[in-house]
Amino acid sequence: MTPEEQNAFEEKIYAYSGAQVCARTPAADAVNPAMIRHWTEVMGDNNPAYTNEEWSASSARGKTIAPAAMLYVWNQEGYTVTTGRASDPQTDMVELFNEYGFTGVLGTNVTQEYFREVSPGDTVHVEMVIDNLSERKSTARGPGYFFETLATFTDQNNEKIGTQRFRVLKFIPQEQPAAAAEEKLAVPSRIASPRGHDNGWWWDACDNGQVLIQRCKNCQTLRHPPRPMCGECQSMEWDSIESSLDGEVLSYTELHHPKIPGYQYPLICAVIKLREGTNIVSNVVGCEPSDVYIGMRLKGKVEQVDEKNTLPQFYPA
Amino acid sequence: MSEYQTLSCADVSVGDKLPPLDIDISSGLIVGGALATRDFEPVHHDKSVAQASGLPDVFMNILTSQGLMSRFVTDWSGPDASIKSLDLKLGAPNVPGMVMTITGEVTEKDDSTGEVNVAVLGENNIWGMHMQGTVKLALPQEG
Numbered sequence: 001m002t003p004e005e006q007n008a009f010e011e012k013i014y015a016y017s018g019a020q021v022c023a024r025t026p027a028a029d030a031v032n033p034a035m036i037r038h039w040t041e042v043m044g045d046n047n048p049a050y051t052n053e054e055w056s057a058s059s060a061r062g063k064t065i066a067p068a069a070m071l072y073v074w075n076q077e078g079y080t081v082t083t084g085r086a087s088d089p090q091t092d093m094v095e096l097f098n099e100y101g102f103t104g105v106l107g108t109n110v111t112q113e114y115f116r117e118v119s120p121g122d123t124v125h126v127e128m129v130i131d132n133l134s135e136r137k138s139t140a141r142g143p144g145y146f147f148e149t150l151a152t153f154t155d156q157n158n159e160k161i162g163t164q165r166f167r168v169l170k171f172i173p174q175e176q177p178a179a180a181a182e183e184k185l186a187v188p189s190r191i192a193s194p195r196g197h198d199n200g201w202w203w204d205a206c207d208n209g210q211v212l213i214q215r216c217k218n219c220q221t222l223r224h225p226p227r228p229m230c231g232e233c234q235s236m237e238w239d240s241i242e243s244s245l246d247g248e249v250l251s252y253t254e255l256h257h258p259k260i261p262g263y264q265y266p267l268i269c270a271v272i273k274l275r276e277g278t279n280i281v282s283n284v285v286g287c288e289p290s291d292v293y294i295g296m297r298l299k300g301k302v303e304q305v306d307e308k309n310t311l312p313q314f315y316p317a
Numbered sequence: 318m319s320e321y322q323t324l325s326c327a328d329v330s331v332g333d334k335l336p337p338l339d340i341d342i343s344s345g346l347i348v349g350g351a352l353a354t355r356d357f358e359p360v361h362h363d364k365s366v367a368q369a370s371g372l373p374d375v376f377m378n379i380l381t382s383q384g385l386m387s388r389f390v391t392d393w394s395g396p397d398a399s400i401k402s403l404d405l406k407l408g409a410p411n412v413p414g415m416v417m418t419i420t421g422e423v424t425e426k427d428d429s430t431g432e433v434n435v436a437v438l439g440e441n442n443i444w445g446m447h448m449q450g451t452v453k454l455a456l457p458q459e460g
Contacts, residue, residue, distance in 0.1 A: 042346065113401070
């Protein structure tokens with residue numbers, strides 16, 4: 001899109017700002033126990049305020065109510081949507097976005113406010129406007145525009161029940177074949193360490209349940225993590241010993257955010273001083289994060305932590 | 318005394334954590350949730366349409382996410398609590414085979430009105446954050 005084309009496009013879409021999507025319209029069905037029960041059944045919601053008439057009669061409300069989160073349900077168009085929506089300013093605007101390549105659609109935020117509870121017998125009315133259109137944004141999904149609709153809900157007496165503000169991103173989708181998406185459904189595992197010439201042997205031993213510490217053949221100095229040359233005497237001759245996995249916390253941190261897929265939280269990463277004298281970075285598990293302290297004695301175990309990875313994990317000794 | 322208890326404002330403190338809730342995401346829940354909220358958009362019941370939109374399978378509609386968030390909070394508060402607002406940011410889709418864990422924490426409380434804010438997070442085990450937001454509840458002033 002050239003700057004001129006973008007200006008022409010934006011002029012067209014911004015014309016929809018403030019447009020009324022629908023005038024105040026009553027729901028086809030009044031609030032009713034059947035639709036409420038179908039909803040509570042799927043949500044697994046046993047709140048007696050929704051479905052237990054006996055309890056509700058003796059409650060402060062004196063009657064059952066509809067779940068507040070059903071506010072938007074009453075005025076839904078229904079089955080006809082399977083073959084497309086009737087033309088209104090919102091569908092026309094969406095169509096305009098699609099014509100210009102902004103075919104992706106993503107609901108990003110929805111905010112509902114409730115001014116009073118509704119009960120069977122009430123009839124929910126809705127009116128909706130396009131309230132807000134953003135400037136062009138670069139998003140992780142691709143370039144696009146946000147628009148907001150504002151729905152106002154009233155009852156049969158034109159008394160306000162609530163509002164809903166819904167924010168939608170229309171964007172130019174980046175290529176994402178279905179097959180790639182399917183692959184992503186595998187349960188994630190931890191990030192595996194690359195195994196190279198100088199450290200592969202250490203990880204192979206770990207797979208077999210052993211934590212090894214590299215030792216200089218010339219001066220007997222221990223070193224970790226694995227590397228080709230002794231830092232003391234520069235010898236490249238080495239062998240290894242097996243660690244006792246007795247250790248103590250030298251330092252630690254709790255990882256909160258962002259959560260990395262494949263890791264169990266709470267997640268403590270610690271620098272652990274092993275009895276043999278070298279340090280290792282590992283996890284402290286088997287206790288609350290608040291129980292961990294510097295100097296805490298630990299005992300390590302080599303464990304399979306997920307489908308792909310075997311790692312030492314340290315427990316309170 | 319009723320078998321259903323409702324927390325009063327005095328029972329609740331900022332920092333209180335709600336009992337976590339695990340939801341198994343099945344095709345049944347996604348399609349059932351879409352229909353119980355009268356949402357007949359094909360991406361919520363037709364796998365081929367969902368795949369054409371770049372996802373591996375049908376995915377949960379927003380009204381079901383809102384419903385689960387509402388249930389999570391009132392399961393904790395009890396039935397005399399009244400929901401005042403539900404503010405929800407949407408993240409990764411929920412598709413069949415995932416498990417969504419919902420957690421929550423009281424972040425604000427106003428003793429004069431009995432209103433409390435609960436920060437709610439729903440994370441699925443594959444893609445992470447599905448929904449994150451705040452539910453405002455009015456609790457009875459005393460039990």
